[in-house]
Amino acid sequence: MSEPISTGAEWTFELIEQYHAEIEAIAEEYGLDTYPNQIELITAEQMLDAYASVGMPIGYSHWSFGKHFIKNEQQYRRGHMGLAYEIVINSNPCIAYLMEENTMMMQALVIAHASYGHNSFFKGNYLFRTWTDAEAIIDYLVFAKRYIGECEERYGIDEVENLLDSCHALQNHGVDRYKRPYPVSMREEQERLKEREAYLQSQVNDLWHKTIPRKEAEEERKRQPNFPEEPQENILYFIEKNAPLLEPWQREVIRIVRKVGQYFYPQRQTQVMNEGWACFWHYHIMNTLYDRGKVTDGFMLEFLQSHTNVVAQPDFDSKFFSGINPYALGYAMMTDIKRICVDPDEEDRKWFPDIAGSDWQQTLDFAMRNFKDESFISQFLSPRLIRDFKLFSILDDEEQSELEVTSIHNDSGYRYIRQALSNQYNLSMNDPNIQVYNVDIRGDRTLTLRHIPHNKVPLADTSEEVLKHLRRLWSFGVKLETIDSDGEVIKTEECAA
Amino acid sequence: MAQLIDRRPNAKGKSTVNRQRFLRRYKTQIKKAISEQISERSITNVDSGESVSIPTRDITEPTFRNDQGGVREGVYPGNKEFARGDKIKRPPGGAGGKGDRASDSGEGEDDFVFEISKDEYLDMLFDDLELPNLQKNQLSKMTKSKSVRAGFTNDGVPTNINIVRSLRSALSRRVAMGAEPRRRLHELEAELLGLQQEVGGDENRRRELEGEIEALRNRIKKIPFIDTFDLRFNNFVQRPEPTSQAVMFCLMDVSGSMDQETKDIAKRFYILLYLFLTRSYRDVDVVYIRHHTQAKEVDEEEFFYSRETGGTIVSSALEMTRDIIAQRYPPSDWNIYAAQASDGDNWNDDSPVCEQILAQQLLPQLRYYAYVEITRREHQGLWSHYENLLAKHDNFAMQHIREYEDIYPVFREFFRKQTQ
Numbered sequence: 001m002s003e004p005i006s007t008g009a010e011w012t013f014e015l016i017e018q019y020h021a022e023i024e025a026i027a028e029e030y031g032l033d034t035y036p037n038q039i040e041l042i043t044a045e046q047m048l049d050a051y052a053s054v055g056m057p058i059g060y061s062h063w064s065f066g067k068h069f070i071k072n073e074q075q076y077r078r079g080h081m082g083l084a085y086e087i088v089i090n091s092n093p094c095i096a097y098l099m100e101e102n103t104m105m106m107q108a109l110v111i112a113h114a115s116y117g118h119n120s121f122f123k124g125n126y127l128f129r130t131w132t133d134a135e136a137i138i139d140y141l142v143f144a145k146r147y148i149g150e151c152e153e154r155y156g157i158d159e160v161e162n163l164l165d166s167c168h169a170l171q172n173h174g175v176d177r178y179k180r181p182y183p184v185s186m187r188e189e190q191e192r193l194k195e196r197e198a199y200l201q202s203q204v205n206d207l208w209h210k211t212i213p214r215k216e217a218e219e220e221r222k223r224q225p226n227f228p229e230e231p232q233e234n235i236l237y238f239i240e241k242n243a244p245l246l247e248p249w250q251r252e253v254i255r256i257v258r259k260v261g262q263y264f265y266p267q268r269q270t271q272v273m274n275e276g277w278a279c280f281w282h283y284h285i286m287n288t289l290y291d292r293g294k295v296t297d298g299f300m301l302e303f304l305q306s307h308t309n310v311v312a313q314p315d316f317d318s319k320f321f322s323g324i325n326p327y328a329l330g331y332a333m334m335t336d337i338k339r340i341c342v343d344p345d346e347e348d349r350k351w352f353p354d355i356a357g358s359d360w361q362q363t364l365d366f367a368m369r370n371f372k373d374e375s376f377i378s379q380f381l382s383p384r385l386i387r388d389f390k391l392f393s394i395l396d397d398e399e400q401s402e403l404e405v406t407s408i409h410n411d412s413g414y415r416y417i418r419q420a421l422s423n424q425y426n427l428s429m430n431d432p433n434i435q436v437y438n439v440d441i442r443g444d445r446t447l448t449l450r451h452i453p454h455n456k457v458p459l460a461d462t463s464e465e466v467l468k469h470l471r472r473l474w475s476f477g478v479k480l481e482t483i484d485s486d487g488e489v490i491k492t493e494e495c496a497a
Numbered sequence: 498m499a500q501l502i503d504r505r506p507n508a509k510g511k512s513t514v515n516r517q518r519f520l521r522r523y524k525t526q527i528k529k530a531i532s533e534q535i536s537e538r539s540i541t542n543v544d545s546g547e548s549v550s551i552p553t554r555d556i557t558e559p560t561f562r563n564d565q566g567g568v569r570e571g572v573y574p575g576n577k578e579f580a581r582g583d584k585i586k587r588p589p590g591g592a593g594g595k596g597d598r599a600s601d602s603g604e605g606e607d608d609f610v611f612e613i614s615k616d617e618y619l620d621m622l623f624d625d626l627e628l629p630n631l632q633k634n635q636l637s638k639m640t641k642s643k644s645v646r647a648g649f650t651n652d653g654v655p656t657n658i659n660i661v662r663s664l665r666s667a668l669s670r671r672v673a674m675g676a677e678p679r680r681r682l683h684e685l686e687a688e689l690l691g692l693q694q695e696v697g698g699d700e701n702r703r704r705e706l707e708g709e710i711e712a713l714r715n716r717i718k719k720i721p722f723i724d725t726f727d728l729r730f731n732n733f734v735q736r737p738e739p740t741s742q743a744v745m746f747c748l749m750d751v752s753g754s755m756d757q758e759t760k761d762i763a764k765r766f767y768i769l770l771y772l773f774l775t776r777s778y779r780d781v782d783v784v785y786i787r788h789h790t791q792a793k794e795v796d797e798e799e800f801f802y803s804r805e806t807g808g809t810i811v812s813s814a815l816e817m818t819r820d821i822i823a824q825r826y827p828p829s830d831w832n833i834y835a836a837q838a839s840d841g842d843n844w845n846d847d848s849p850v851c852e853q854i855l856a857q858q859l860l861p862q863l864r865y866y867a868y869v870e871i872t873r874r875e876h877q878g879l880w881s882h883y884e885n886l887l888a889k890h891d892n893f894a895m896q897h898i899r900e901y902e903d904i905y906p907v908f909r910e911f912f913r914k915q916t917q
Binding site for chain 1: 505515519520563566572573574
């Protein structure tokens with residue numbers, strides 16, 4: 001039995017280094033593959049700064065970040081909000097911010113959670129691997145900040161601000177969900193920048209030159225195929241490439257917003273997994289520290305108290321309930337997968353024949369690498385967990401006067417609940433499905449979008465404002481059609497040129 | 498091994514730019530909120546910022562979102578009594594299974610409330626305003642002066658000797674004066690050394706050299722360590738400074754005709770004036786003079802809240818102002834501002850006297866005299882007499898306030914930036 005590393009609550013840089021060395025060794029034994037770590041100690045004010053810029057170390061200037069900053073600061077000052085213990089950035093090296101106020105135990109916990117848990121997730125998960133480039137992100141953000149700063153100097157703050165407002169309104173529609181993107185890379189970006197500006201402009205001009213109306217324009221318009229030929233879900237991309245009157249710098253700004261949005265896209269899809277993975281590993285690493293006598297009983301009690309709070313799931317009728325806690329669900333599922341591997345019972349063998357009794361580290365690693373929340377849940381949510389959480393599903397049809405309990409945690413309900421919960425994490429069911437449908441290239445250049453409601457869920461009335469923003473980018477009239485399940489247009493919103 | 502970096506010494510306030518952008522964008526709304534709130538502040542409370550509230554709907558960032566309604570299915574934890582097929586009454590607050598928690602706790606359509614600092618507050622409040630005639634008066638009446646450093650001189654009093662500079666020039670003088678003899682000394686020493694090593698050297702020459710070396714050494718030694726020539730003195734010059742102190746006279750009628758509401762309006766006006774003066778002057782004294790038939794100097798509390806009855810003689814307050822200026826605030830040292838609030842009542846024979854005192858005795862000494870008449874009735878004698886002053890004196894201004902809402906616009910009217 002060795003001596004504990006420290007006994008008090010106060011941290012010092014030497015202690016953090018010692019703890020880190022131990023944690024690093026343990027993580028290596030468990031085979032966690034991570035980016036190199038960069039751990040930064042910050043104050044509460046700096047944490048608030050980091051919040052406002054969505055955790056990014058550098059960001060371009062925009063009033064909306066100021067708004068978030070003010071909001072957070074207010075809440076924090078009034079004690080309505082505790083600050084996160086840590087923020088971690090998906091970059092290489094992986095940057096983790098630790099708050100100065102944390103106790104020694106918290107610092108160790110945060111290092112295990114962020115610098116080894118999240119870090120290995122960023123490096124391993126397929127979504128992060130395809131959608132983001134950890135090597136280049138910091139460089140890209142520096143580039144974006146400088147570029148937008150230059151635009152402000154050249155074209156005025158208001159001009160740039162308005163453009164960014166419009167882009168932000170559509171930021172969630174700047175991602176190709178079904179195509180694989182090219183990761184952003186700083187050097188290529190710069191090399192291609194000039195080339196692209198010139199090329200884009202020529203493309204756009206080309207498109208519109210060919211559309212000068214001729215005599216039989218009316219006739220031809222009817223025969224003219226839709227432009228775009230296929231509906232486009234990536235609205236920002238469509239605007240960037242096709243909006244007729246945009247200046248090259250405006251196209252570049254749109255691109256920046258699109259790329260930043262793309263960078264955050266995997267985070268939205270892997271919340272449960274990412275947090276579950278990090279919690280699972282901080283729990284294991286801390287316990288291993290304890291088993292090796294590196295930490296005291298007091299340290300461990302403090303840790304367990306904090307850990308239990310983080311992974312608690314209040315019931316639906318509790319006043320603390322605010323949806324399913326991704327930490328709780330993720331941690332429970334990761335732990336459950338390990339249990340199925342190490343100690344399966346009859347039920348597990350029936351439900352998970354391929355992983356029951358297998359090597360748990362390999363299985364977990366596989367799960368971490370190849371899934372997102374939606375598929376992770378539909379693959380790994382076990383009947384036992386459904387029982388533990390006492391999950392039940394409720395159908396809310398606005399045409400019915402009452403809500404209906406569609407299934408509960410029993411034999412006939414497991415599959416149904418699993419599917420329903422998986423759907424809950426399916427972004428394409430939660431974000432409205434809106435696509436670029438047509439451009440009247442022979443006429444007044446009106447851009448038509450189509451909204452295809454999922455389960456008759458209507459669009460919030462913010463759409464009117466968004467259309468105004470879209471109109472500003474497109475420079476001509478914009479129309480939003482909502483269609484029903486038969487493909488008939490049932491509602492049209494318009495923002496005229 | 499991980500990099501461990503202490504970022505705590507880094508500048509905080511990375512969000513300052515974004516915060517400024519936010520204030521800039523919502524300037525109109527913030528200014529509106531501020532002008533509605535000024536009445537609630539105490540007159541001398543300028544040390545705090547202000548909490549500003551602007552409607553949330555103005556600052557939302559719209560995105561395409563799903564609304565309530567349609568067909569939704571949700572999974573919830575912690576089932577206790579439900580079985581499949583149970584029907585539950587829809588909770589109030591709309592669809593969505595659990596009601597709308599956000600708006601229950603009152604965060605839905607609330608205003609967006611945030612603090613701005615004192616400086617930001619005053620900037621917004623007095624945006625585009627300036628003190629009238631400030632520049633002109635300063636030039637003619639700059640009386641205060643201040644010693645400022647102005648390099649170094651070659652003569653001065655011993656207390657101002659700059660030791661570093663003096664020693665530095667002494668050193669360079671010594672180097673310069675000793676250069677020639679020292680070079681010669683080295684030459685002779687080398688020659689002497691050669692002579693000594695030579696067997697049977699020229700004895701006479703040797704003695705001659707030794708003598709010359711001795712003489713040179715003495716000469717070098719005699720270069721003075723420091724000379725009056727070396728002395729450098731810190732130089733100070735007197736630079737005229739605009740006086741940075743101001744006094745503000747608050748004159749108010751407290752006769753029977755002034756009710757509490759009218760006084761309240763006056764108070765708010767004075768607050769604004771005070772805040773505005775503190776922006777231009779480091780120290781602002783406030784003198785409260787209230788009057789009915791007699792004037793009296795009082796403190797803030799008594800000024801605003803105690804009641805008196807009786808007739809009204811405005812000139813009594815003007816005379817008192819004049820006397821206090823003579824006793825305590827010489828116009829050469831003080832920037833004097835005065836603001837008078839009244840409901841326009843005055844004893845008829847007194848109004849010409851007021852006009853005369855102002856025109857002949859007060860206005861020449863004052864930076865600015867502002868008269869506000871707070872009444873909903875017709876103007877009376879005082880107003881028309883004051884109007885006579887308006888044409889002749891550009892540091893006199895008068896405005897009419899009817900309602901609370903008029904205060905801020907009237908104030909802005911007084912101090913609007915003059916375009917020349």
